Amino acid sequence: MYHPLVGYSDRWRQMAKETVKTDNSYLADKVGLRVEHLPRKGEIRVLDCYAGTGRIWRAVKRRTGRDIKVLAMDKRPIGYHLPGDNLAWMSSINLSIFNVIDLDAYGVPYEQLKLLFDNGYKGIVFVTFIQSIWGRMPKGMLIDVGFTEEMLEKAPSLCSARGWEYFQEWLSIHGVSTIWDRSHSRKHYFCFAIR
Numbered sequence: 001m002y003h004p005l006v007g008y009s010d011r012w013r014q015m016a017k018e019t020v021k022t023d024n025s026y027l028a029d030k031v032g033l034r035v036e037h038l039p040r041k042g043e044i045r046v047l048d049c050y051a052g053t054g055r056i057w058r059a060v061k062r063r064t065g066r067d068i069k070v071l072a073m074d075k076r077p078i079g080y081h082l083p084g085d086n087l088a089w090m091s092s093i094n095l096s097i098f099n100v101i102d103l104d105a106y107g108v109p110y111e112q113l114k115l116l117f118d119n120g121y122k123g124i125v126f127v128t129f130i131q132s133i134w135g136r137m138p139k140g141m142l143i144d145v146g147f148t149e150e151m152l153e154k155a156p157s158l159c160s161a162r163g164w165e166y167f168q169e170w171l172s173i174h175g176v177s178t179i180w181d182r183s184h185s186r187k188h189y190f191c192f193a194i195r
């Protein structure tokens with residue numbers, strides 16, 4: 001932490017260094033995961049729902065040289081995006097023209113995944129799942145895996161404590177039998193195929 005007399009503490013400097021290091025390796029993991037699990041052949045049509053500045057797919061195109069078309073959306077007005085909330089776009093466009101959906105979210109893209117399952121989407125889905133230390137998991141997901149309204153009201157943190165495990169259980173309820181995962185503590189980068 002910063003102190004007016006001593007400046008930044010060693011611990012704080014160390015944390016800053018670690019952050020820089022891990023940020024880079026996480027980008028490498030996100031890109032690596034996509035490169036490994038792209039559809040094997042043919043044109044790749046990606047709906048990039050959390051596109052940001054598009055770093056991931058630019059890197060995937062560079063690494064693979066494959067024919068990859070990306071339709072990008074982002075709620076921040078940056079570059080060539082469909083602007084606004086991805087859920088609104090995802091419910092109004094024909095998802096079946098994309099063979100890849102990218103959900104590189106900051107938290108848990110539960111609503112977006114639910115929309116894909118509810119619409120019978122078929123293809124490859126890349127997901128970033130990040131649960132902060134005190135972060136609650138989406139209520140609908142917890143109910144689906146067996147928690148009751150009463151349990152969620154009485155012990156909300158306890159019900160979310162093993163969020164990643166419950167999330168995987170929720171995926172399996174929706175027919176996902178295998179995921180490929182690169183994890184760092186509470187951050188999980190993974191993908192799965194819906195056939």
Ligand SMILES: C[S@@+](CC[C@H](N)C(=O)[O-])C[C@H]1O[C@@H](n2cnc3c(N)ncnc32)[C@H](O)[C@@H]1O
Nearest residue numbers: 050051052053054055056074075076085086104
């Ligand atoms: C982790 S960054 C994505 C980085 C990006 N995949 C890349 O390759 O650079 C998450 C992005 O999602 C956007 N975002 C967050 N919630 C959103 C939402 N509900 N709809 C659309 N974009 C959203 C943020 O503005 C941010 O740019």
